[in-house]
Amino acid sequence: MEKQSKEEDKKIDVKETQVWKAVFGDLLFGEFKPLSPFNSLMRGIAKIMQLHPYNMSVGGRRIITYTFCLGGLSVFFFSLLACTGAFLMIYYNPDVNSAYANIEDMRYIVPFGVLIRNMHRWTAHLMVMFVALHMLRVFLTAAYKPPRELNWIVGVILLVMTLLASFTGYLLPWDQLAYWGVTIGTSMGENAPLLGAKGPFAILAPGKDVNSILVGGTSVGQPTLLRFYLLHAIAIPLGIAGLMGFHFWRIRRAGGVSGPL
Amino acid sequence: MAELKEESKEKGEVIVRMSEREWEYVKNINVKGDYKEGFETLTPKEQDYTVKHLRDSVGIEFLAGLIFTFIIMVWSLFMDAPLKELANPADTPIDERAPWYFIGLQEMLIFFDPWLAGVIIPSILLVGLILVPFIDPNKETGIGRYTFRDRPVAVSVFGFGFAMWYILIIIGQFFRGPARMFYWPWEDKTVLKEMPVSEMVNFPITGGIAFFVLYFGICLVLPQIIFKNFYKTLGVVRYYIFMSLFAIMLLIPIKIFLRYVFDVKYILSLQIFNTALNF
Ligand code: HEM
Numbered sequence: 154m155e156k157q158s159k160e161e162d163k164k165i166d167v168k169e170t171q172v173w174k175a176v177f178g179d180l181l182f183g184e185f186k187p188l189s190p191f192n193s194l195m196r197g198i199a200k201i202m203q204l205h206p207y208n209m210s211v212g213g214r215r216i217i218t219y220t221f222c223l224g225g226l227s228v229f230f231f232s233l234l235a236c237t238g239a240f241l242m243i244y245y246n247p248d249v250n251s252a253y254a255n256i257e258d259m260r261y262i263v264p265f266g267v268l269i270r271n272m273h274r275w276t277a278h279l280m281v282m283f284v285a286l287h288m289l290r291v292f293l294t295a296a297y298k299p300p301r302e303l304n305w306i307v308g309v310i311l312l313v314m315t316l317l318a319s320f321t322g323y324l325l326p327w328d329q330l331a332y333w334g335v336t337i338g339t340s341m342g343e344n345a346p347l348l349g350a351k352g353p354f355a356i357l358a359p360g361k362d363v364n365s366i367l368v369g370g371t372s373v374g375q376p377t378l379l380r381f382y383l384l385h386a387i388a389i390p391l392g393i394a395g396l397m398g399f400h401f402w403r404i405r406r407a408g409g410v411s412g413p414l
Numbered sequence: 415m416a417e418l419k420e421e422s423k424e425k426g427e428v429i430v431r432m433s434e435r436e437w438e439y440v441k442n443i444n445v446k447g448d449y450k451e452g453f454e455t456l457t458p459k460e461q462d463y464t465v466k467h468l469r470d471s472v473g474i475e476f477l478a479g480l481i482f483t484f485i486i487m488v489w490s491l492f493m494d495a496p497l498k499e500l501a502n503p504a505d506t507p508i509d510e511r512a513p514w515y516f517i518g519l520q521e522m523l524i525f526f527d528p529w530l531a532g533v534i535i536p537s538i539l540l541v542g543l544i545l546v547p548f549i550d551p552n553k554e555t556g557i558g559r560y561t562f563r564d565r566p567v568a569v570s571v572f573g574f575g576f577a578m579w580y581i582l583i584i585i586g587q588f589f590r591g592p593a594r595m596f597y598w599p600w601e602d603k604t605v606l607k608e609m610p611v612s613e614m615v616n617f618p619i620t621g622g623i624a625f626f627v628l629y630f631g632i633c634l635v636l637p638q639i640i641f642k643n644f645y646k647t648l649g650v651v652r653y654y655i656f657m658s659l660f661a662i663m664l665l666i667p668i669k670i671f672l673r674y675v676f677d678v679k680y681i682l683s684l685q686i687f688n689t690a691l692n693f
Contacts, residue, residue, distance in 0.1 A: 171548055222478065229479050233486070253500045260497065271490030279486070281515050292546070292572050295556040295565065302547035309543045316515055323513050332501035333510045337520060341532025352529045353689040372503065 175302035220294075223287035227315075228397065230280035235390060237273040245325065247382035249375045252327040277319050284315050304403040307396055314393050321385035324378060332373060335381070339368050508592040508606065517586035518579050524594060525669050527692050535666070542659045546572075549656050551647050567644070575663055614679035622682030622693070633661035 167173055244263055245255045259266035288308060291297060297305035324335040342364035344352045350359040357363075359371055369376025512520045522531035555564045562569050589596055591603035617625060634657050638645045645653055672678040680692040 175547065225475065226478070226482065229482060233483065249501075256497060260494075267494065268487070268490050271493065271495045272486055274495035275489050275493070276486055278514075289576060293560050293569065294558055295568075296558065297547040298550065298553050298557055299547075305547050306544050309540065313540065319515065320513060326497055327501045329498040329501055329505070329507055330496060332503065333507055334512050337510060337512045338516055341519070341528060344528035345533045346529055349529070349533075352533070353686075353691055355689075374503075 171299065171302070174299065175306075220286075220290040223283050223290055227280055227283045227287055230276050230283060231393065231397070233276050234273060234280065237269050237276065238386065238390075240269050241273055242386060247325070247378050249327060249378055252325060252378060256326045256328075277322060281315055281319055284312055288312060300407050301403070304400060304407065307400050307403065311393060311396050311400065314389055314396070318385060318389040318393065321381040321389065324373070324381045325385065327378065335377070336373050339364055339373065339377075342367055509590075509594075509603075511586075511590075514583060514587050518582035520594075521582045521586040521590075522666070525666075525673055530693070538659065538662055542663075545655065545659075549648075549652055549659075551649065551652060571660060578663075578667065614673075614677045616680045616683050617678065619682070619684070622680070625681055626693075629665075630658070630661055633657055633664070 241259070244259055244266065246252065256270070259270050261267075291305065291308065320335070320338060324331045343349045343359075343362065345363055346352045347354050347356055348363040349355060350357055350362040350364065355362070359365070365371060367377075367380070368374075369380055511517060519532055519536060522535060525531070526535070550568055552565065552568075555561075585596075588599065591597035591601070592606045595607045597603050597607070616622075634654065637657065638653065648656060669678075669681065672681065682691075682693040684691040684693075
């Protein structure tokens, strides 16, 4: 008997650690409390939407000021990027022989092409900036503290994916700016310790290191363009969208954006 | 929209500004008085009363979306996204630059070898960011409001890192010309500056090792002795993780300073097997 209870104590210990609680906490075992039993139909709809509580406490709501909208604006920029990006995809072909010409067509021939391309580019800059500012506000309002640690981590991944989305898109026009900007960026992979061909303690040959997985060869070329295009137009946006859903769901699970609890 | 005016610590009361509609709703539950234009004191219990958030907020968000679409469209009408000549692998431009959000990393390439600047430092940065919620020993203070006084260490350290990142970006973006040379805004960026003639020096190996031992010694041990309370609240593991990350972060401005003032190329340059490890 005694032995058993001791073992149980140990098990419970793991679950009491902050890391365990952050990752599995109320994700698996917690209960979800709607703020008030109000209009059950509307609440049902609101619950499906999961984005806004139907009702919100006055105390909680009073803290929603401008800086608490930075995350929401990032979402907005993301959707704008998806719309304008879909339009750009119609006229763009990830081929080194035609990519640049496609972009020139966009500027001079396609109706509203230049407007859409500009919007896509500037919105991307805005999104990177606003995601960083959103992180700053989350930190300064201590919103990473329990029970929101997991959401902070998801946020960090979202930040990285936002940067990667921007970076992979940077190559697509296939102009000098794109080519050399990306050459600098990917040359970092070449210098990774152990796994990069030029890094310290390199164990992999040039053309077979981590960098060449990313670039598809020893230097930026057609394989890189195709890879970056697929990452930029399919993989990363899907990843971001999925993680965003998780991000919002976690906010609701934590009882809405952080107020003084 | 309900808006915070003031908070009284003792009773947990807050004074908020509410719209008439919100006030009507609170009043229904809590018959207390007339709507006074302006501010209302709410006890903790009253703060739990709810307002119809969904109805109000979706409208506001829609409006915000429209405004930003408008701003971006006007911006796009008047400013074209850059497009240079066709990519040419044979022609390396003299002013080769990464996109602005990575220019901080490129800026560090000037001071560190690529494996440090491009791989190790960003990785440490990411690990540090992910660890933030677990390093912070204080699980309650300051949630949901801006406060420096209640979390001075957390806010200063994060603020320092964030500011450094953006200063590096600004320098890289606006103060670097051809060949990544430093240009003041009033200097002509089309004229290639002469490379500085001064030779860069390395610390001798013993000096370098001594520097790092001393540096990390001071960073890890001194605060432990001086700020005993700080050490206690963090606990051993958190303390060492936090101080090492902090010390590493501080090394970046230190190296930049050493480079500019003493022309130090590497603080420590090791030769292990066939590989040069330069710090
Ligand atoms: C694609 C990027 C991101 C999007 C679209 C996004 C979106 C949002 C939104 C809409 C909210 C609701 C509150 C608000 O708007 O401030 C939120 C909250 C939050 N975000 Fe993000 N976010 C992103 C990146 C990040 C990053 C980089 C971090 C931190 C490293 C982060 C951590 C959090 C946390 C902890 C909360 C909860 C805040 C609270 O409860 O007060 N997010 N996010």
